[in-house]
Amino acid sequence: MRDTLEQLVVRHTRRIPSPARSAGVPERPGAVGRGEVAARQFDAALMSVGFKLSGQALEHLSGLPEEAVTGTAVRTLGTVRELAGDHVEHNVYFIDFPANVPGTFDFWWRCIADALADDSARERTLDQLSRGVVDLLTLPSYGRYHHTYPEMLAAHDELVPALGDRMTLLHLGGPLEDEVTALYLALAGSSTPLGEETLRDLEVLAGHCADGPQPAEIPVRENRALVNRARLATGSEPLLDTVTDVLRLACALSDGDVTLQEPTRFRALSRPVRRALLAGLDAVVADSPAKLADVTAHREAFKRLGERLHPHEYPRWPHAADVFAVARGEKEARSVDSRVEELLGMSDVPGAVRLLRSTPGKLFRSLDRLLRGALTPQERETVVAAAEEVVAEVSGRVVLSVREHLHNRAGATGERRVFVGRQGRAWVTEDDRPPVLPPERRRLIAALDAEIRRRLPAVDRLLVDPDVLGVALPLSGKATASGLGVLPRGSLSPVEGELLRFFMYWKQTSRSTDYDLSALLLDAGYATLGWLSYTNLTEVEGEHSGDITDAPDGASEFIDLRLGAVRGTFIVPQVNIYAGEGFEEAAESFFGFMLRESAQAGRPFEPRTVRMKSELRGPGRVALPLAFLRGPDGRWRAKWLHLCLSGSPAANRVEGNRVSVATLLRGIVEREYLTVGYLTELLADRGTSVTRWDGRTVPDGPVTYIGLERPEGLHPDSRIVTPENLRDLIPQ
Template sequence: MGHGLASLIIRHTHRLPSPTGPTGDGDVVARQLDAALMSVGFKLSTDLLAHLSGLSAATVVETAVLALDAARAMVGDHVQHNVYFRDFPTQVPDTFDFWQECIAAALADDATRDATATQLRSGVLDLLTLPTYGNYRHTYAEMLAVHDELIAAAGDRMTVLHLGGVLDDEVTAAYLALAGSTTPLGDEHLADLRALAAARVDGPQPEEIPIRENRAVVNAARLGVGADLLLDTVTDVLRLACALSDGDVTLQEPTRFRALPRPVRRALLAGLDGVVAAAPGKLADVPAHRERWKRLGERLHPHEYPRWPGAAAVFAVARGEREARSLDGRVEELLGRRKDVTGAVEQLSTAPGKLFRALDRLLRTARTQEERDAVVAAAERVAPQVSGRVVLSVREHLHNRSGKRGKRRVFVNRLGRAWVTADTRRPVPPPERKRLTAILDAEVRRRLPDPGHLLIDPDVLDVALPLSGRATTSGLGVLPRGSVSPVDGELLRFFVYWKQTFQPTDYDLSALLLNGRYATVSWLSYTALRNVGGEHSGDITDAPNGASEFINLRLGSVRGTFIVPQVNIYAGECFEEVAESFFGFMLRDAAQQGRPFEPRTVRMKSELRGPGRVALPLAFQRGNDGRWRAHWLHLYLKGTPTSNQVEGNRVSVATLLRGMIEREYLTVGYLADLVADRAPSMTLWDGGALPDGPVTFIGLDRPEGLHPDSRVITPGNLRDLIPA
């Protein structure tokens, strides 16, 4: 199956698929691998070290290359992180003094003297025209030479790689887990599912694939080998067509459909015909994506296949030649003009998920207690038919609909684009809100399995439930949007890396500092290189071979309550166009020294792949106890086409942050409270001795020494907590 799938398994599970090969004396090479891994913040578990030690040296060497490459990529050490100011974080100049040096150098250069002087006379100077500005003035090796080695500290991150099963079994387990996920996957996990489905299309399959996007990816693999397709709505076929064209299976973005081979066209049309023949009412789903259906019809040529009239009906509806009134349209008429809440509830009861999503509006529209009672009764009746993630989403929504004055309404779409507005809706009536909350809590409690002995790391209790894979990003140490996690260290250092694809691209790492009222205190950026106990590593404006920027902050010297790192696109390619881009942060003790980028001090590294021109990965808040905590955002602002700067977006960032901080999320702690009365034993793990028998462990990392039959939930598979 190759190293690609093995690397995928390591990244997803922090398990190394059990290497196979001749036995031998691999002890020395295994210990060398362990030492090399420790230099980037990883280590081999005791079981894995013992297993490798019993294999031949050649087998261990091959395994070492795979493991080390995967570990370095996870933490961002697979690229060279140079800095503009070679001695960063020391000897970073004052911003104005630095600019004067660049101007002086330009005036001393015959090639740029006249143009620079002309700009100075006009009163407006473009820094990018100065030859010494924005490009590395030293090599990576020269930068390393001036930095002392990192002093090891007890707080350095150490991620354990555990011994997995044979690769074939690990790939099957990963496929079943992703394909059968009860929550939507992020873009990278969807791509991983595509690779896994291609390898496992003929093997064991999950009992159910509840997420439609996942089903589209699996169907594309099944179509390739002639297997039966999993279709029960016409939209399943549309998503499959998007998958076959490498388009957006979430249907959020347009897809340019490719010309399809005749066998594929026949399969799609036959699938459509089968769905419509079994349930003609499903034609009502077509108008929601009318234009996409028209474009797809141009590729499928349904008129060439009269034996499939159901497929022809789909495209007739899309063209407006046949009426198929949607449920949404019927409900809108009942609620809009007629204000018939009871009639709308009756219609929506046939689609339990839609009923749940409409509960807020139904209760606000209801004019009598009888109508409100009908809404609550219908919700209780259909609750067992609603997916777990929708039940939890509505429960979280109701929790934030307390009707408090001054509340802000935060909108985050599936791509991470965010905006905030005042919440002008009438409150949900408190009695009904309380009744619905109790109903939803009871439904979630009913679905939660008996965990047996439940062992929980307290640090995971404030981690938000991943109700969508798009509420997070791929990477190391990344938590879902809305999570809160402790930050312990004296030095906080952010980093961004990007590598352009075609054109000069300038990303600017910045940090906005706000007080407790969300007002600006100051910022660090290329326009403020030194400020409030911190330093910026210098502005890089072109990245053909990759570029990095850093911000270093001494947490004890920071004035203010919030630190909001952000990545602004000043010019060039967006986050989805560059060859690679990622953000992260490190924590160090003040005396550790080391290079600007030290992989074993990295606490978090996440990919930057989203819409907009300003990325807000997370924010840091100092609590009343003086401790700093991270609030995970994973948001993108639209920004401007060019020249985005922290100075220009500080008001919008502060407004968005306030809305996010004030919103309350369902967390692991919420589920722990619900399951507490069903667990024979629930223990908060203090990091000490582990039980002898199997447990259900929930934590940020899998500890060594767990019983092999234990069930382990960490951020990598946190979605498994969401009941079906």
């Protein structure tokens, strides 16, 4: 368990818990002992995978016993290698890649010739040739490695180090328990929903920290469900104030989906747990009978839960029985949503506004519809005035979401509208909504800006890395995959280097699985210029490493692009599932990209050149992690997508989805996201001293620092915000 907790701390904070205190070894500040050699070896091993110890961490480790440093090194190296994707062997089909990649048809004919020379495949291949169609998957030499990983390594020169190689600092943390508690409080108290992997990490932390300090508030209900399960296990009262809190807790107890997006198969629950859930339901409804209306949104789930809780056995909790009576339709409890629908159906916008004022969050989520339904200036005034009056009661995340939405409603009717679900599944439709009229839109935007400005914490000195200004605010962790160097959907980040190399790795669980890495090239009008894939191995811009069609032991594919030779404006890498297991079924699957200079050589995969590596997860059959845009200045930038397409059950190819991909890309590229730059402007308006960091000069006193990486030498009382805790910028 200790190893797992230490890995979580390193992965989420880029801090190494102090080995001296964590392992019970007496500290010797400033001492130089036998640990010095081990610490320097640790630092050298980290640098080989693109990480490095901060000066403080190296000094601290040097003063420890050798065994303490070695243990920390083993655990930390395993964690950071996995972060960068270096924990697996990345082989390539063409052993010399990116050199000596053949033309596609020449390669296919070579595979056919090999099959004709193979006694076991000759007859089948001749039969296919006579019919004019050859299935590549039946050719013995196609889709499988023909050399070992060590043989591939021997074919490549050593990587020549370059100043542009990634070097991520690992800083010294406090004792393990202090680091774990701080991480738990940060995740549990997050004001924005967490991604799937982070939710799983919170589950581990909640169980470990159940008896320790707790967040003052847990605004995200999914987080609360996991914390409540841990509290219940220790005999503490769960935190419940809606009937849905109880339903989420029941899902957590059954290892189900606490987001309530997927149905949960409820387990048989022990009598003490049943009593706790029923008592919680009874208390919630007794305190506020109107909350019974929430049952209708999850009627079927409550029915199934009632079959496990047996409320009829506990007559002392009649209000809990009412919950299941509503679920079965035996008792009516109209929701606010149904009453609002009725009023809007009668074109009674003022009536709907009066009803929604009691639920400010719902009012804000309905603003666009209310304004479109308002037929007179007086009705629009009613809507805007109500929003201005209740804005202080709305969560910061919702205020920012509505602010971003209104900013993007300035366009004309008839444009394309992109929808993205919680799991990244995207689709496009015509936007036929009437516009939000400019006077109301401008007035609401001004009110929302003023409210966000009011809620931002007091900051005396703000130090900002210019590269972070284009990073989108993480209004939901669902819009960001887990991994290294990953930014929220809509973010823009600079891309520097001569060669851009994509990589993809997957390992199947139980059945033959074929993933295909491709890159689509588009012009400024989103028209297709070409692509690189297993059907087009070479182009002017670069090369594909070759198609692997089975991955029982894991497999990798690469695409190499010379950025100076790329035609057009957009590069869109994608991962297509051709056959077999989906992203959620595979034992492991991830995507990333590297940047290097042409003179560096090296293996196809070099961890210190990795700029980004993200897990491939989601329900679709085509993954679109990000795209690359050439700006008017000729420089390339990454635009983060985190999207997936449903695709076909099998045989997905870049040729078949290029129109859908171009349409989605247009929707994301042309949408304007609220960024870190937006918040820094609001802080500057309040009189905060904002300084752009030059990458060299570190202020003497404490500052609030926002950047892609934490620099060394900041004052210990400084507040640090990097992509790992970017959610902290979202005000409550």
